[in-house]
Amino acid sequence: MNRSIQILDTTLRDGEQTQSVSFSRDEKTNIAKVLLEQVRVDRIEVASARVSEGEQAAVAAMVDWARDKGLDGRIEVLGFVDGGKSVDWICAAGGSVINLLAKGSEKHCHTQLGKSLHVHATEVLETVRLATEQGLRVNLYLEDWSNGYADNSSYVFELMGLLQEAAIEHVMLPDTLGVMTPERVFAAMRDMIERFPATKFDFHPHNDYGLATANVLAAARAGAAAVHCTVNCLGERAGNASLAEVVVNLRDQLGLELGIDESHLVRASELVQYFSGKRVAENAPVIGGDVFTQTAGIHADGDNKGRLYHTKLSPERFSRRRVYALGKLSGKASLLKNLERFDIALSEVNQRKVLARIVELGDSKKTITAEDLPFIIAEVLESKDYDHAELLACNVSSSFGLESTASIKVRIDQAVLTATGSGNGGFDAFNKALARIVKGLGLSLPTLIDYEVRIPKGGHSDALTECTISWSDQASGSRDFKTRGVHANQVFAAIGATMRMLNLVLHWARQAQQGSPSPQGAVQAAERAA
The missing domain is CATH 3.20.20.70 (Aldolase class I)
Structure with missing residues (x-):
């Protein structure tokens, strides 16, 4: 041969x-x-x-x-x-x-x-x-x-x-x-x-x-x-x-x-x-979105203890990384692997609380991404670490033959800010308005690199829509991440994912300003409060 x-x-x-x-x-x-x-x-x-x-x-x-x-x-x-x-x-x-x-x-x-x-x-x-x-x-x-x-x-x-x-x-x-x-x-x-x-x-x-x-x-x-x-x-x-x-x-x-x-x-x-326009299956070998994702907690545990579920078909060969999914099959090791990614440490007691919440969400068929984890921690520990921004009011208007418009009111920390925008569709108009607000803070929004909408099979016209958006944030060192929003209205599902993105971006900006290497201090404070 x-x-x-x-x-x-x-x-x-x-x-x-x-x-x-x-x-x-x-x-x-x-x-x-x-x-x-x-x-x-x-x-x-x-x-x-x-x-x-x-x-x-x-x-x-x-x-x-x-x-x-x-x-x-x-x-x-x-x-x-x-x-x-x-x-x-x-x-x-x-x-x-x-x-x-x-x-x-x-x-x-x-x-x-x-x-x-x-x-x-x-x-x-x-x-x-x-x-x-x-x-x-x-x-x-x-x-x-x-x-x-x-x-x-x-x-x-x-x-x-x-x-x-x-x-x-x-x-x-x-x-x-x-x-x-x-x-x-x-x-x-x-x-x-x-x-x-x-x-x-x-x-x-x-x-x-x-x-x-x-x-x-x-x-x-x-x-x-x-x-x-x-x-x-x-x-x-x-x-x-x-x-x-x-x-x-x-x-x-x-x-x-x-x-x-x-x-x-x-x-x-x-x-x-x-x-x-032809998407590959998420489980397609090498190139699929899920092929380097370990879902079962026992696999995460084996990797944690000795890379027992690794082969020479490693994600690093393809400029990818291994992911440990969060959901109802997650175990302690799955949680630890994801905490390690965010450089977050939790006490044993709070690990159990967060894991219980993850399993609960997974049991209700909700999709959980790694980027959801800080928000789950904040919810369970009542931390405000990822609560920098809140959408107070929003009006989106779309008309046939005309540009869509959006008027928004956003709280960022203690300040309440308003802006309007127009664009090719309601979500684009919302982003234009949000970009104006963020620009006034000396920041810029990450680049949207992918946008996925999922509606349950057999769902009705009022079914919940899940929107997952992939972002690339050059300001944080070419960090790629995903955020998710759920709403009966597709546009507002995307807006929810975008607000989650904004909270992450603001959090990373605060870290950079304070010289903090991780969210650890805020999490420790939240643990003490809990």
């Missing part, structure tokens, strides 16, 4: 075949930059030739950027056996690599094209000649190879034999319909490599049976030179193989050498989620 393997990411080509996904030129360029420059994948496939003028402009923009970085040779475009039209299209966009699509199964060749093997091979060779004459490097897809090999492997072998002398760098073997198992992939890939040892073979999986990542590992074990994947498993039907899953498995399970920088995998995932 090779000790190193290439990664080709086809998010911008095959991933764009996901239902309702279409990337703009700027979106494609930004994703390409992250994949090539930060994640450092070996190759990216970015488009299909002759789709549209806009697609050609997108390829040109990506190539122009990559050429300045010396990375343009890593950008590839799918082309077709069409008398040189794809070749001309790619050359006009400035591309340097064509991934030529040929028929890898006898059924496709005879039924879809209505041609014999020899006629098709002749046309493929002619397209390869046209491409190389114009300076393009050529890779070759054998479309539907998995079925072609299973149905009539002699067709595949004869086609390969006819193309052996052509200037083809990689032959790509797709499991086009995602029908293979790891055992079949390994056997077929080994057979191809042994029959054609001078050829570099790529494996291109699909995930229809949920076996894409396992099939990639089988292909790598068999000696594939490269494997294909997409960010967030995008792709037609059930998608391709996930870039993040492929990378960690090739490294951890097979010990292969990769050029990938894992610390940027989550960044790439978030960017693709934002541009595609």
